[in-house]
Amino acid sequence: MRKLISGGSPYEPKVGISRAVRVDNAIAVSGTAPLDSEGCTVGIGDAAAQARRCFEIIAGALEKAGSSLRQVIRTRTFVVRIEDWEAVAAVHREFFGEIRPANTIIQVSRFIDPDWLVELEADAVGQDQGIGDFLPGTYKIVSQSSGKALAIRTDWTTQLGLADHAPLEQETYVDNSNQQWILVPLGGFYKIRCALSNEVLDVPGFATGNGVIIQQYPENGGLNQQWLLVNVGNEFYKIVSRSSAKVLDVPGFVTGDGAMIQQYTDNGGINQHWHLSLLEADPLLNSATISFHTLDENLDYDSRLSVWVYGPAGNMVANFYSDSDAGFPREGFSAGSDHSFDLTVGNIQRTELLAKGSKCTIQVNPIGHDIWRFDFVADMIFTDGSHLYSGGRGVQLGRTYGYEHTEQSFPITGNSPP
Numbered sequence: 001m002r003k004l005i006s007g008g009s010p011y012e013p014k015v016g017i018s019r020a021v022r023v024d025n026a027i028a029v030s031g032t033a034p035l036d037s038e039g040c041t042v043g044i045g046d047a048a049a050q051a052r053r054c055f056e057i058i059a060g061a062l063e064k065a066g067s068s069l070r071q072v073i074r075t076r077t078f079v080v081r082i083e084d085w086e087a088v089a090a091v092h093r094e095f096f097g098e099i100r101p102a103n104t105i106i107q108v109s110r111f112i113d114p115d116w117l118v119e120l121e122a123d124a125v126g127q128d129q130g131i132g133d134f135l136p137g138t139y140k141i142v143s144q145s146s147g148k149a150l151a152i153r154t155d156w157t158t159q160l161g162l163a164d165h166a167p168l169e170q171e172t173y174v175d176n177s178n179q180q181w182i183l184v185p186l187g188g189f190y191k192i193r194c195a196l197s198n199e200v201l202d203v204p205g206f207a208t209g210n211g212v213i214i215q216q217y218p219e220n221g222g223l224n225q226q227w228l229l230v231n232v233g234n235e236f237y238k239i240v241s242r243s244s245a246k247v248l249d250v251p252g253f254v255t256g257d258g259a260m261i262q263q264y265t266d267n268g269g270i271n272q273h274w275h276l277s278l279l280e281a282d283p284l285l286n287s288a289t290i291s292f293h294t295l296d297e298n299l300d301y302d303s304r305l306s307v308w309v310y311g312p313a314g315n316m317v318a319n320f321y322s323d324s325d326a327g328f329p330r331e332g333f334s335a336g337s338d339h340s341f342d343l344t345v346g347n348i349q350r351t352e353l354l355a356k357g358s359k360c361t362i363q364v365n366p367i368g369h370d371i372w373r374f375d376f377v378a379d380m381i382f383t384d385g386s387h388l389y390s391g392g393r394g395v396q397l398g399r400t401y402g403y404e405h406t407e408q409s410f411p412i413t414g415n416s417p418p
Helices: 011-015 047-064 082-096
Strands: 002-005 020-023 026-032 072-079 102-107 118-125 137-143 149-152 168-171 181-186 189-194 200-202 215-217 227-233 236-241 247-249 262-264 274-281 288-294 301-310 316-322 338-344 348-351 359-365 373-382 387-396 412-415
Touching (some): 026 047, 082 102
Antiparallel strands (some): 137 274, 181 189, 247 262, 301 373
């Protein structure tokens, strides 16, 4: 399968080229010049600025091709002035310091535009095209055989909403939230979460047999709650359980509302094929500020904070944590202090503990990446050495999460910009 990627360069139609080409799992990115969105040269006279712009263009092309900078296996650096190699190499390290692709640096006499000091190429690999590569967001999922949508039965309810163990069925789609599903990437697999109940699709008890009815259940991290989306062509997918290797199946090709959805051995039938339509994408940001501050200064404690930042494929792209091995009172930020940190994607940043009443602001700078969500864990450490933990998993950027002090929760607030 051959896929052509355009970057909008005025040279593409003039020369008859693409910004990138993907064939099966191999991706080649053309020599990339330092042009802005209007086709004008950026960073005239500044080789480092031009290299940075080239890598930004390459990152965008790879994303369109279903890959990323982390999948790059070779880069080629072309410079007019060989004395610029160190400045350009320093920019290369910003983008690839943790990835370490193969590289060659070559001096050339000039480029098409004499203002260009640098061009860059990249070769990369992509995710297997047989595997669905979906953005995090809300989807409707429709059977190829019946035309009905996956739904959680709403007559299985409690006073708090849809009950645990409520079965999965097919229904005529009417835009209800029990028929809408949030895909949460897990590095090739997905959690499939009901938009109404916030519970996930689950194979009961890790069952492996045919005919087991799929249910919703609170997320617990089990393999029986993880699903592989396999492209079968014509924009349809098999939905395969990671624990049982069975697929979602409409029993007997039934077309009516209310038929419950089972797992069954893959037999290629269209009653096992599903179309996923994006209703609303989760916001992806190219930068974010995450701020935390400790509350309730009447308590005697210090705080240990860890933050993990994830990209849209569910892969961790950065990590921040505070820690100290010193005894109590621990060395760290003083009470009422305010500190800021820059966290660049690909890096791990370590700081001291946060004293009570202090604030910590983390500016996330994801070079060449989008960021999707973050997890955090907070640990309140008391004078007697005891701990109280709290945290948030799958915290979506662009929303606010706060914690007030009770015996069950940790006195910390997390906030990210709209």
